[in-house]
Amino acid sequence: MVQASMLNEIIQKFVTSISGIEGAALVTPDGLSLVSVLPSSMDEERTAAMSAAILSLGERIGQELVRGLVARIVVEGEKGYSVMVSCGRDAVLLVLASKETKQGLLFLEIKRLVRELMPLLG
Amino acid sequence: MFQLQLEEVNKLFTITSAEFKFEEINNEPQVSSSEKNFPWEEMTGKQKKATKISLEAMRDYFNWDYLKEKMPFRNSGLNKLVDKHDFQLLPLETYLWNTANSNISLRKIAQEKQVPLEKIQQTALSMIFAGLLEEVSIINMPMKTTKYSIASSSKSNFADINNTNISNNQPKISNSLLSNLIAFLRKHF
Amino acid sequence: MEILKIAVTGNVGAGKTTFIRTISEIEVVDTERRITDEKIASWKENTTVALDFGRLTLNSEQIVHMYGTPGQARFDFMWDIILNKVHAYILLVAVHRPQDFRGARRILTYINQRVQIPMIIGLTHTDCEGAWQKDDVILALGLTNQNIDLPVVDVNAENPNSVAQCLLTLLEQWQPKPTT
Numbered sequence: 001m002v003q004a005s006m007l008n009e010i011i012q013k014f015v016t017s018i019s020g021i022e023g024a025a026l027v028t029p030d031g032l033s034l035v036s037v038l039p040s041s042m043d044e045e046r047t048a049a050m051s052a053a054i055l056s057l058g059e060r061i062g063q064e065l066v067r068g069l070v071a072r073i074v075v076e077g078e079k080g081y082s083v084m085v086s087c088g089r090d091a092v093l094l095v096l097a098s099k100e101t102k103q104g105l106l107f108l109e110i111k112r113l114v115r116e117l118m119p120l121l122g
Numbered sequence: 123m124f125q126l127q128l129e130e131v132n133k134l135f136t137i138t139s140a141e142f143k144f145e146e147i148n149n150e151p152q153v154s155s156s157e158k159n160f161p162w163e164e165m166t167g168k169q170k171k172a173t174k175i176s177l178e179a180m181r182d183y184f185n186w187d188y189l190k191e192k193m194p195f196r197n198s199g200l201n202k203l204v205d206k207h208d209f210q211l212l213p214l215e216t217y218l219w220n221t222a223n224s225n226i227s228l229r230k231i232a233q234e235k236q237v238p239l240e241k242i243q244q245t246a247l248s249m250i251f252a253g254l255l256e257e258v259s260i261i262n263m264p265m266k267t268t269k270y271s272i273a274s275s276s277k278s279n280f281a282d283i284n285n286t287n288i289s290n291n292q293p294k295i296s297n298s299l300l301s302n303l304i305a306f307l308r309k310h311f
Numbered sequence: 312m313e314i315l316k317i318a319v320t321g322n323v324g325a326g327k328t329t330f331i332r333t334i335s336e337i338e339v340v341d342t343e344r345r346i347t348d349e350k351i352a353s354w355k356e357n358t359t360v361a362l363d364f365g366r367l368t369l370n371s372e373q374i375v376h377m378y379g380t381p382g383q384a385r386f387d388f389m390w391d392i393i394l395n396k397v398h399a400y401i402l403l404v405a406v407h408r409p410q411d412f413r414g415a416r417r418i419l420t421y422i423n424q425r426v427q428i429p430m431i432i433g434l435t436h437t438d439c440e441g442a443w444q445k446d447d448v449i450l451a452l453g454l455t456n457q458n459i460d461l462p463v464v465d466v467n468a469e470n471p472n473s474v475a476q477c478l479l480t481l482l483e484q485w486q487p488k489p490t491t
Contacts (some may be wrong), residue, residue, distance in 0.1 A: 167446070304479060308475075
C-alpha cells in the first residue's frame with residue numbers, strides 16, 4: 001500500500017487534534033486494516049472486518065432500495081457514533097466519536113479527512 | 123544416552139521441509155528387510171511419549187516463521203482437550219492451561235500477562251500440537267439475540283442489549299414445510 | 312408465514328456463495344468484495360464480507376432462506392449473527408485445500424459449542440487435484456471422536472442437482488424419509 005506512514009500521520013493528527021474523536025481506522029473493502037488509531041480495548045483486526053461488513057451491507061441496501069450511492073453509515077449508540085465512509089475504491093474509513101460531538105461538524109471533518117486521504121490512496 | 127538421542131530428535135524440529143516415508147513394521151518372527159536396519163544396539167529400552175517430546179522440542183524451536191500459517195488466531199480462545207495431564211509445564215504453559223475453557227482470547231491473555239502476543243500464540247500452538255489444548259472461536263459480543271424495546275414505552279431509544287432472549291430460540295419448523303421442501307427439491311432438481 | 316433458515320458456512324473458497332447462487336430463485340444478495348490479501352488473491356478474486364442471501368419460495372406461506380457466512384476468520388462475528396438465527400447449517404469443506412481443515416474444524420467446534428441444530432458437512436472440490444479422500448477428511452476434521460452421526464456428503468456447488476441432494480440429506484436430519 002502506498003505511503004502508509006503518511007496515511008498514519010494524517011489519521012493520527014485527525015484523532016488527536018479534533019475534540020470528541022476517539023479513534024479512526026482505514027481498512028480495505030475486504031476488511032483488512034491499513035492504518036488504525038483505536039482505543040486499546042478494541043482489536044484492529046476485528047474492527048476492520050466489521051467496518052467492511054457493515055459498509056458492504058449499507059451499499060447493498062442503497063442499491064436494492066434505490067437510495068443511490070451511500071454517503072456514509074452511522075451507528076449511533078448511547079455512548080457515541082461509529083461512522084463508516086467509503087474512501088475511494090480501495091479503502092473504507094471508520095471514525096469513532098463521542099456522544100457530545102456535534103453531528104454536522106463531525107461529518108464535515110470526516111469529509112475533509114477523506115479529501116486529504118484520497119490522493120494518497122491513488 | 124537416551125537424553126542424547128532425544129537431543130538429536132529435538133533437532134529434527136528445526137527442519138523446515140521434509141518428506142516422510144512410512145514403513146510397515148512386521149510383527150512376524152522373521153525379520154523384515156526394514157527391521158534389519160534398526161539400530162538394535164543403540165536402543166536403550168526407555169520410552170517417552172511423542173507429544174511430550176514435541177512440546178519440549180518446540181520450546182527451543184527457532185523457526186516460528188515457518189509455522190505462521192498454523193498459529194492460533196489472536197481472537198481465538200483455548201479449550202482443554204484432556205481433563206488431566208502428566209506434562210511438566212513451564213510457567214506460561216501452566217497459565218494457558220489454567221485459563222483454558224474460560225473464553226479468554228489470546229490477545230487478552232497477552233495484555234493481562236504483559237507478554238508479547240506472538241509468544242502466547244507460539245506457546246499455545248506447541249500445547250495444541252501436544253494434544254493438550256484446542257483452539258476455539260470466542261466472540262466478545264453478546265451471544266444472545268437482541269430484543270428491541272419499543273421506543274415509546276421505554277426510557278431509552280436504544281436497543282437494550284441486556285434484555286435478551288436465549289440464543290437460537292427459533293420457532294420449530296413444521297413437518298408440512300419440511301415435506302413441501304423435500305417435494306420441491308425432488309421435483310425441480 | 313413460515314420461514315426455514317439455513318446457514319451455509321465454511322472456509323474461504325469452499326463454495327458457499329456458489330452453493331447459494333446455484334439453488335436460489337432470486338439473484339443472490341451478495342456482499343462480495345475484491346480480495347486484497349495477496350495470498351488469497353492469487354487463487355480467488357472476490358470474497359464475501361458480510362453475508363450472502365438466497366431464497367426458495369415453496370408456496371404463499373412457506374419460504375426457505377439461505378444465509379452464507381464470510382469465510383475468513385476475521386469475520387467470525389458474522390457467524391454469531393447468522394448461526395444463532397438459523398434452524399440448520401451446512402459446513403462446506405474444500406477437500407483439495409488441506410491447509411484449511413484446521414479452519415473448518417474451528418468453525419465446527421464453534422458451532423457445536425453454541426447450538427444444537429441439524430447440520431451436514433458438504434465436501435466440495437472433490438474432483439480437484441490434491442483432493443483428499445472422504446475418510447481422511449473425516450479424520451482430519453476430528454469427526455471420529457465426536458459427532459459420529461454427522462452426515463458427510465460430496466457436493467458440487469455449481470450443480471443444482473448436487474446442491475438439492477445435499478439439502479435433502481440435511482432434511483433427513485429432521486425426520487425419517489417420507490415413503491415415496
